Amino acid sequence: MAGIDPALQAHLEGGLTTVCHAWKITRKDGVCLAFTDHDLPLTFEGVAFRADAGLSARAIAQTTGLSVDNTEAVGALSDASIREDEIEQGRFDGAEVQAWLVNWADVSQRWLQFRGTIGEMKRAGGAFRAELRGLTEVLNRTLGRVYQKPCTAVLGDKQCRFNAGLPGYSITLAVDIEDRGRSFIWDALPGFDPEFFIRGRLEVLNGTAAGLFGLIKHDRTKGKKRVIELWEPIKGNVSTGTQVRLLAGCNKQMETCRLKFDNLLNFQGFPDLPGEDWVVAVPKSTGPNSGGSLR
Incomplete structure (x- = not known):
């Protein structure tokens, strides 16, 4: 198995094994939750992995190409770990997930099997199911500029560059x-x-x-x-x-960018794009045709 720790591989080839799984979830707000399916807690990389979380996972589907590695985590909802209200609030959306195969008798022998993010989460009957998406998932995102009259930036982002925390906004x-x-x-x-x-x-x-x-x-x-x-x-x-x-809100129009935010230099739209009337305009056989605008 590529990338596996040699000591762990030797342990697995020995026949009698003492391995378990461990997961770490790091939310975007910085909260870190860690679990293991072993019957005792584990600690490595400065993280304590809880043993009583009731978390399990299906087999990880991994490929050598660019298709998305994926699996699914299943667990019990608990006030001490993953709560239903926090799922409803979206606090686990896009959270980073790491999954290890660990020798619980010697946690220095471990293999990072999966790394990705949480996709769709479902909950029912006191339990939850979380879709886990691999790192290649980001390759499915559409990138590039959209040519349109309104601004495509989000107020305050790295394209807009406006400081929304200024007094008066x-x-x-x-x-x-x-x-x-x-x-x-x-x-x-x-x-x-x-x-x-x-x-x-x-x-x-x-x-x-x-x-x-x-x-x-x-x-x-x-x-x-x-x-x-x-x-x-x-x-x-x-x-x-x-x-x-x-x-403050922004309606993405050039006039708003100039008058409300004084940020016209960073306007990310194309206000001079011709409209639909120009696209369907055709030359006329009647009247003067000087080569000027057809509108």
Whole structure:
């Protein structure tokens, strides 16, 4: 087996083996969870692997070409390990996964069998199933520019380069009134015009939903109240007093980039692309034809 530790290979060829499997899941928020199917905990690479997690995995399908290596992990939902509410909140989406074959009698003898990310996760009956995707999965992603009039960048990313944390483009405050995690109401948001936060983000800063965010659908005034409505509810408990941050929105238009953000040099759209009327325009036999615009 290519890449396997020689000591572990010799152990496997010896006939009587003491091997088990170990998994480590590292979420994007930095939380690390580690499990083993051995009946006692293991420790290596500075990580403690729990033995009572009830996690198992199917055989790993690996290839030597560019097709995606894949497997599936199955385990029990538990407040101490993988919780149902955290799956619902998307905290395991895209998490990094490593899987080893380990000699539990001598953990220095181990083989990293699989490395990839978590894909689709399903839960039912107190258990979960997680699709594990190999490193070659990223080769399936479409790369390249899209030629269109609106900007293709995300506000604040490395293409946009705008610092969304500048004064006047965000506000941090406590939740006053909330409706099912989707609508948030305040008496006022001084200094911010109506619709200023449309297409922006609402980020949760503390509480059990800390780290979650929602995209803003509407920002409007209703009487003397300011109403922020999200496209989808925050999948966590956001109650009165929870600290949130509102980030300015961008509609991807050149005028907005120039006037609202003063960031026209980094505009990633093509506002001068001809429209559909130009594409279907044809020469006319009547009237002057000086070679100018047909529109």
